Amino acid sequence: MSTRKTKNLTKSDLRYLLIDSLKTYSDNVYYIDGNNPYRFSLNKKTTYILIRNVHESGKGRSNPDECRFQVSNSIGLVKALKSRVNVIVLGFFADENVFTAWDPLVFNNRFDSDFMDTSVKKSRSVYSRFSVQESANQNKIANYVDDNNQSIISFKPEYLGLYLENIDNIHNLDESELHKLIEFSDNENVEDFAGSISLGNEQLVVTHTRFKRDPNFRRKVYEAYNNKCAMCGIQLELIEAAHIVPHSHEVGTDDISNGLGLCSLHHTAYDKSLIYFDHNFTIKVNKNKMKYLEKMGLDGGFRKFEELAFEKLQLPQNHILKPNTENISIANQIRGIN
Incomplete structure (x- = not known):
């Protein structure tokens, strides 16, 4: 039996891991809803992702290289299975920073009938290999074929979008x-x-x-915000025209009420859900995202960053130019703020 220790991420951590990973592949991605499985839109295609921490296989299993996680018939999973949209099954091994993916066709066929009755709790285990995940960390991607002739693929997080886009074929490679x-x-x-x-x-x-920025949108935002960052006031030719609701979203317009003048640092921080603002335009640090970054060892410089922002957004006097409150709600939802 394996005795190795592995790090675990919370549900909130795993959600931000998925958001960050998908955004390295495409701008056209956003979180829709769900609490594991999570529902995402990638290049206008909807996908459910069920994700768990990978850990040692436990008692009764003799292979020290074997690892696993358990899947139970939660209400959210049953809803996803009933939607007839592929449910992508991912394990995350934080020690090696890699995902492991099981063929969704095999998963859906295996669990579809067994899991529909949520009155009786059921769980099933899926297995992988530590050595395959270590190989994926070194070589970007790796796989092995189990005793049921299923190809199980491990890969670095930046390839999650590529994996999802080719879900119907990739397990055949x-x-x-x-x-x-x-x-x-x-x-x-x-x-x-x-x-x-x-x-x-x-x-x-x-x-x-x-997505390319509309030059007219950029010009209107620069003028409305006097070439200053609404979050810290800096100019220095670092201002950018940020969309509140991303323009890849179906309601993401180039209207000035969906725009915000931000410096390059705060623009990136906003898009990565590290910082956000509420309906009162109060600027807030996303504590759940910070907890995730701490676990991943990516929290360096946070205190300096926290000191850079105002308490509230510095907005144009003309109310027509201010952010639309409905846009704020949508933006926080699709960035995973809760």
Whole structure:
């Protein structure tokens, strides 16, 4: 039996991990709802993601390389299964900073009938290998085929979007083909790229979506905010026109009421859910995101960052130019603020 210690992330931590990972692949991504499984939109396609911490396999299992997590028939999972949208099953091994993914077709077929009755609690275990996750940490992606001939894939977080976009085909690839897909994606990681690659009998898609800013929107925001950051007041030609509701979202317009003048630091912090504001325009640090960053060892410089912001947004006097309150609610929801 394995005796290794592994780090665990909370549900909130795991949600922010998913948001951050998907945003490295595309601007056209946002959190919709759910409390594990979570529902996301990636390039306008809806996906449920069930995620758990990977840990040692426990008593009764003799292979020290084996790891697992358990899936139970929660109300949220049953709802996701009934939606007939693929439920993506991910394990996260924080020690190696990699995801492990099980074929959703196999998962849905296995749990669909067993899990529909939530009056009786049921759980099932899914298994992987520590060595495969270690290999993925070193080589970006790795896989192994279990006794049921299922390909289980481990990969670095920045490839989550690529995995989801190719969910119907990717588990049919062998490891050499998986590495070719990663290499193709890395080489074509440019703005607004959309292409495909044939691997074996499968056609795989790579789409890196980065939305271009409307120059008129930028000009209107600069003028409304006097070329200053609404969160810290800095100018120095560091001002950017930020969208409150991202323009990839169906209601994300280029109206000035959906805009905000932010410096490059606060723009990035806002889009990454580290900092946000409420209906009273009070600026707040997202404590749940900070807890996640602390666990991941990414919280350096927080005290300096916290001192940079005003208590409230510095907004235009004209109420027509101020952020729309409905946009604020939508923006906080899709950024995972709660």
